[in-house]
Amino acid sequence: MDKPTISKNPTKKVASADHKNLSSIAQYLKDAQGSHKRSIPPLDQWQPKHCGTIDLKVLANGEWWHEGQLIKRQAMIDLFATVLWKEDDTFYLKTPVEQIEIEVEDEPLFVNQVDQIDIEGKTYLQLKSTTQDLIIVDAEHPIFMRPFKDELRPYVHVRFGINAVIQRAAFLHLVEMGELSENAQGETVLSLKSGDLDLHLGT
Template sequence: MVNHDIYPELCKKETNSPMNENELQLRFGQLAYDSAYQARLPLDQWQPKHCGEMDLCIRANGEWWHEGRQIHRTSLIQLFSRVLCKEQEQYYLKTPTEKMLIHVEDEALFVDRVARIMVDGKALICLSTTDNDHVVIDETHAPFMRDYQGEMRPYIYIRHGLLALIQRHAFYHLIEEGELIENEAGETILILQSGDFCLHLHS
């Protein structure tokens, strides 16, 4: 059961009033570090009121900017990412009682690690994000290619409507875990086997 009394009330501060990193951490820290919610927070079960827009942008290169200044504090970015979701093509920071709109240039999460793990005798491919989300490649979490500003980039679904860009070095590692073939049309295809799931990823 969520205790609403301990969570931050975003609407108490006007959305156009500046908040420094310490204030932001105080507003979200209790929720993100609540011992009962160290796993993924049930954002899809919360129906809070909309409290406007925060001047927060996640850039296409992975940088987080707040009110014109880059956020360098990793712990604060991780706090934000735990309460981040996408609903109806919009990105929000969400608590049980409030949610605020933010801007995302491309996608909000970024895969930076690839590992092969053994579960019940089956070899699975696990992808991890910079914010320590972990997904195993399967039918729900299958990498795909998509154009961004004229460049084909690899993505994967993570949680709560959020996709992650697979960063270049992680994608090279993913290629090493699979097999590259060329079809009759001359297209390069990456074959990935993760447990019983086999993916043919077209470039």
């Protein structure tokens, strides 16, 4: 079976050799952030130049591949997840000085944990991603269903137009927290509540 690779577009330049090494990019990001504490940089305030593409692909199953090799260092994936950017349906790694296009099969983030938390007397759904994002489900970060290939998948909006796929085990936990019913068309509907937000998801 062929390893995943980036499809080359002859009209797009490839990022220079200085930027093709993910370890170098990772070190740059660490130095730029200046802290070991994970935080999301103000990507919306940065206006870097476009620096072509890099042979980096995020598969629909959550795997990250670089130049045909599976990235196994979770700390590196976590770091790159903090600088994910989406623009005109294209995904990038974005720093203050460069914006490099990557390939994403579906969405680049993945939820693997679901909890309920209390905030000022109200119960909210809190989702955690494999890259340490904490998402409180509300009107700006709703859960929704969307088809991908031949299946209907659950998602939650995270930031900058980027969503996270809710993985199967986490979604089953959500089902346990909600209520299942049938609508007038005989379709199964999952009803969830997070704070004042009521969600009704066709499954």
